[in-house]
Amino acid sequence: MAAFLLIFFAYLSIALQTKLHLSKSPPLFQQIQTSIDNIEPLSPELYDSFLSYFRDRKYFNHSDPNNHSLLAKALNLKAKLHLYGLIQTDFPDIRKAAYFFKMASNLGSSEALYFESFMTFFQLDGSLSLRYHLDTISAHSPRLAEYLTKRSKVNSFISAYFSAMQNHSEAVLAMGYKYVQGLNGDSNNLIKNCPSAAIYYHEINKLLYLEHETFIPKFIEKKRLTFENLDAEIRNNKAEEHEEIEFLRMQANQNKLDAIVKLAYYYFYGLKGLIRNYEYAFEHFSKASHLGDISAKTSLGYMYLKGLGTAKNYRSAYKEFNDAVLRKDTRAKCGLGLLYMNGWGVEKNEKAAMNYYKEAADAGNAEGQYLYGSHLLSSSQRSLIKQANEYINLAAHQGHAAAMYALGLLHLDGNHLFYSCEIAVGMMKSAAERGLWADKMKLAHLALTRGNKRISFLLYLESAYLGLANSAINSALLADKYEVFGPEELDYSGIEDLIANDEIFRIIKEQENKLNVIKNTNIFDFLYEDILQIFHDKDVIKKTLRNPPTQKILAKQAYSIAKLENDPFSFLRLGDFYFYGIAVKQDYEKAYKSYAEVLKLPLEEIYQAQAYFNMAYMHQYGLGISQDLNKSWEFYNKTYQLNKYALFSVKISQFLLGFQGVEGEIGLFMLETWKPKITDIYAGIIGIGVIIWLGIEILRMRQRNLIESLNMKLD
Secondary structure (H helix, E strand, O other): OHHHHHHHHHHHHOOOOOOOOOOOOOHHHHHHHHHHHOOOOEOHHHHHHHHHHHHOHHHOOOOOHHHHHHHHHHHHHHHHHHHOOOEOOOOOOHHHHHHHHHHHHHOOOHHHHHHHHHHHHOOOOOHHHHHHOHHHHHHHOHHHHHHHHHHHHHHHHHHHHHHHHOOOHHHHHHHHHHHHHOOOOOOOOOOOOHHHHHHHHHHHHHHHHOOOOOOOOOOOOOOOOOHHHHHHHHHOOOHHHHHHHHHHHHHHHOOOHHHHHHHHHHHHHOOOOOOOOHHHHHHHHHHHHHOOOHHHHHHHHHHHHHOOOOOOOHHHHHHHHHHHHHOOOHHHHHHHHHHHHHOOOOOOOHHHHHHHHHHHHHOOOHHHHHHHHHHHOOOOOHHHHHHHHHHHHHHHHOOOHHHHHHHHHHHHHOOOOOOOHHHHHHHHHHHHOOOHHHHHHHHHHHHHHOOOHHHHHHHHHHHHHHOOOOHHHHHHHHHHHOOOOOOOOOOHHHHHHHHHOOHHHHHHHHOHHHHOOOOOOOHHHHHOHHHHHHOOOHHHHHHHHOOOOOOHHHHHHHHHHHHHOOOHHHHHHHHHHHHHOOOOOOOHHHHHHHHHHHOOOOOOHHHHHHHHHHHHHHHHHOOOOOOOHHHHHHHHHHHHHHOHHHHHHHHHHHHHHHHHOOOOHHHHHHHHHOOOOOOOHHHHHHHHHHHHHHHHHHHHHHHHHHHHHHHHHHO
C-alpha cells in the first residue's frame, strides 16, 4: 500500500491525461442526452429525427459489434426518455423504460445494466406487485415466493457488479455504497464489507482525481425536504433566482464588475439554477480579468491551464496567475506552482513550485495545503511525512475533495496514520459524492420547483441508490405524500400490448433479421424469464401484476434506506407504517422498536419527543409492548420536557391515564372540579356518565390521531 501511495502522488503531481476513451456518439444522440441531462422535454422534431435514425439503420449487421454498441446507446436513450417522461407525444411510462433497458443490457451495455440494477433494487421492474402479494404467490409456489424475497437485492447486485466491471462510474459508486450499508443480500442476510467498499470508492476517486485532468468537483445540493415544505417548494418557481440572474445579466451588459464576476462563478459551478457552462464562464472571467478583478484572473488562469471552455494555453495561464500573484492572490500561487512543478509554459523549477505551494498552504488555502502535503509525502524524512499528513488533514477538513481521497488512502495504508477502514471509506465516500452525479440532486430539486414530482422522485431515488446525503429521505417524503406514478404505470400485466404498439419496437421488429436483438422472444417471457423458469403459470403472475400495491410502499423502501443514514424521521415514519399497517402488515412490536431507535440518536430532541409520545401511548394501551401505565406517564412527561409545544397533547393523554389508574395531577384536578349542580341525582349521574364516556372516546380518537399528525407538525 505504501508503494501505491507513492505512485498515487507521483501521478497527481504530473496531472495525468484522462484514460477514458469512450466511443463517440452521433450528434443526434448528444442532443438527446443533453435534453435528458437538463430534464428538458424532447422537441417533437428531435424525436422524429430519433425515429428516423432507427428506420435508416438498414445496414445494421448483427455480426458487427460496433452496430450493436450504437443500437445499445439508442435503446438507452429511448429508455431514459420514458423513465423521466421527456417525450412530448407520449405519456411517461416506467414499464417501457424497464423493457428497453433490458434490451440494451442484452447487447452488453454497461449503462443499461446500471439502470437495471437501480430499477430492480427498488422493484420498479414489475416485481413490486409480486413481492407485495407474496402470500398469494406462496399459495401457488413456495419456491417462487422464497426466490422473490431475495430477488431484488441479489439481481441488483449482479447487474451493478457487471456494470462496474465495465467501468461504469455510477455502478462503481453504487457498489461502494452497497458494501457500506449492506445492501447486497436479503433482509436477513445483509452483507457489509468495509474493505470491498474501499476498493470501489478508491476506483471511482482514482477516475475523478487522478485520471481526469479537467474534472472540477461538484457542489452537492444537500437540501432536506420536510412534509411541511413540500408544497411550498413545488409552488416556488424560482422566481427570485430568475430575477437575480436577469438583473445580473443586465448589469453585466453595463460592465458592472461585480455582476460579471458573479455570473462567471454561477456558470462555472452551475449555481442558482444555471447549468454548468464553461464557455459562458470563460467569457465572463475574461471580461472581468480585463477589468482588473484578481479572483477572475486566477479562475481564468485555471481555465487556460485545464482547457475548460477554451483551448489549453500555458503561456496565457502563466500571465493570468502571475498578474494575480503580484496582487497578493493566494489561490494564484497554487496555479504558478503547478506550472513550475511540471514545466508547463515555463522552465521546470520544483523548488519555486514548492515555495508557492507552501505560501498558499500557510495562508490557509486548501488547494495549497493539499499540493504541498502531497509532495512532502515523497520525502523519506519522518518529520516531513508527519508535516505532510497535517497539511493534507487540514485540506480535507476544509472540504477539499482530492485531499479527502488522499487522507482516506493514508488511513487505509496505516503506515503514516493509524489504520481505520471506516474512516478511510468515510473520507473516500465524501470525495466520491462530488462527482458528476452530484447534479442529480440539484436537478431533482429543480424538477420539484417545476411541479414535476415524478422526475423529482426518480432523481432523488437514484441519488439515494448512489448514497448521496438526504436523497433517500427526500424521495421517501415525495412518495409518502403524493402519487408519483400514474394510475396504471406500475401495472405490468399489459406489458405485451404496451411494447408491441411502440414505434421503435415495431421498427426493430421489422429489421429483426438484420439486428438479431429480439430473437423472436415473447415480450412478457423476455422481461420475466427468471421468474418463469421457477413458476410457469403466466396467468397467475399476470393476475398478481394487475394489482400493484399502494405507492406508499415506495416510500417505505426509501425510508428504509434513509434510516441507514440515521435519519430520525425515517424511524418515526416507519414506526407509523407498522403501527397503522400502511403498505405493510400491521405489527405493533416492530412499530415500538422503530420508535425506540429514535431515542438512540443524539441531538434530535424534537423527534425524540415524538417517539416518547408514541411509545407512551403504546404502553398506555399495551400495544406491541406490555401495558405499563407508570412508564406511559413517565414517557408523556419526557415528551413535554423535550418539546413544550406538545403540552396540549400530553395533558389530554395524562388525563385519560387518570381514568386508567394513574393518579396524575391533571386527572385528579379535573375529577375534583367537574361537579355539576343537578336536582335529579339519577338523571345527572347517567348524563355525566354519557358525557364522560363520549368525551373519553373522543379524546382517545384524538390521542390516536396525534401519533401521525404530530409527525407532520413537529417536523
